[in-house]
Amino acid sequence: MDIATSFASYWYFHIPNFILAALMYTMLGRVLLSLMVDPDSPNYIWRFFCRITDPVIAAVAIVTPKVTAPVVRWLFGFVWLFWIRVGFHYTLLVLNLAPRAAGAAS
Amino acid sequence: MSRNFYFIGIAFFGMINGIFNQLWLIFALLYVQPFVGPLLFGSLPLTLMFASLMVSTATVILGGIPAAVYERVTGAAESNDASLWIWLAGTALLTLPAVGNFVKIGL
Numbered sequence: 001m002d003i004a005t006s007f008a009s010y011w012y013f014h015i016p017n018f019i020l021a022a023l024m025y026t027m028l029g030r031v032l033l034s035l036m037v038d039p040d041s042p043n044y045i046w047r048f049f050c051r052i053t054d055p056v057i058a059a060v061a062i063v064t065p066k067v068t069a070p071v072v073r074w075l076f077g078f079v080w081l082f083w084i085r086v087g088f089h090y091t092l093l094v095l096n097l098a099p100r101a102a103g104a105a106s
Numbered sequence: 107m108s109r110n111f112y113f114i115g116i117a118f119f120g121m122i123n124g125i126f127n128q129l130w131l132i133f134a135l136l137y138v139q140p141f142v143g144p145l146l147f148g149s150l151p152l153t154l155m156f157a158s159l160m161v162s163t164a165t166v167i168l169g170g171i172p173a174a175v176y177e178r179v180t181g182a183a184e185s186n187d188a189s190l191w192i193w194l195a196g197t198a199l200l201t202l203p204a205v206g207n208f209v210k211i212g213l
Contacts, residue, residue: 021141065173065193067109067185079163086137 010099013092017085024081027053031074039070053077112190116166119197124162126204126211134160169196 007014030049037046053074060077068076092098124131134157138146146152173193177185 025145062178063171063174064167065170065185065189066177066182067190068170076163076167079160079167082137082141082160083164085141086134089137 006099010097013089013098016088020081020085020088023053023056024078024085027056027074027078027081031071031078034071034074056081107187109190112194115194116169116197119169119194119201120162120166122208123165123197123201123204124158124160126207127161127201128207129203130161130164131157134158165197165200169193169198169200172196 026049030046030053033046033049037043041047056077057073060073060080064073064076089098093100135154138153138157138160142156143153146156170193173185173189173196176182176192177189182189
């Protein structure tokens with residue numbers, strides 16, 4: 001199955017998976033960028049990363065003890081997003097609704 | 107007790123589960139390759155280590171959920187000894203399936 005056919009057949013998997021992947025990598029980017037910029041930096045890339053990932057971090061903060069440092073919370077967000085992607089694909093796989101070809105999950 | 111001891115214990119249990127929990131490690135490994143493969147340059151050792159790290163961190167995160175709920179229910183402004191004990195116990199419970207392999211193989 002080529003990419004176009006796979007996307008047309010499994011759009012309900014590929015679109016949410018792409019959004020979750022983008023959030024996951026943006027979260028990692030925020031962690032790496034935090035090594036170089038101040039938390040209140042006006043840098044537009046930093047502000048964009050913060051704006052995109054803040055809703056996820058707010059959700060993660062609800063289920064994370066308050067003692068956790070912000071950067072650890074961001075890394076927890078990265079791991080949460082990874083396991084959400086795994087859970088999403090596995091659920092669709094069990095329901096026979098996800099692509100099975102090798103590498104199609106990426 | 108110093109908070110550092112709680113953190114060391116939580117990290118220890120997470121590490122044990124990440125290394126010795128065969129079921130979750132293999133499950134994570136299957137998904138790390140397609141989901142994060144490009145980030146790891148397709149390297150198998152890096153993929154194995156990353157899968158282990160995902161399981162370890164998931165153990166710590168899941169163990170922390172009851173502690174976070176406890177903090178919200180009691181309205182605590184900060185984490186206290188009780189919530190850190192809950193976090194430690196939660197990670198310890200999640201690590202139980204890996205204890206057999208840990209005792210048999212060791213670090």
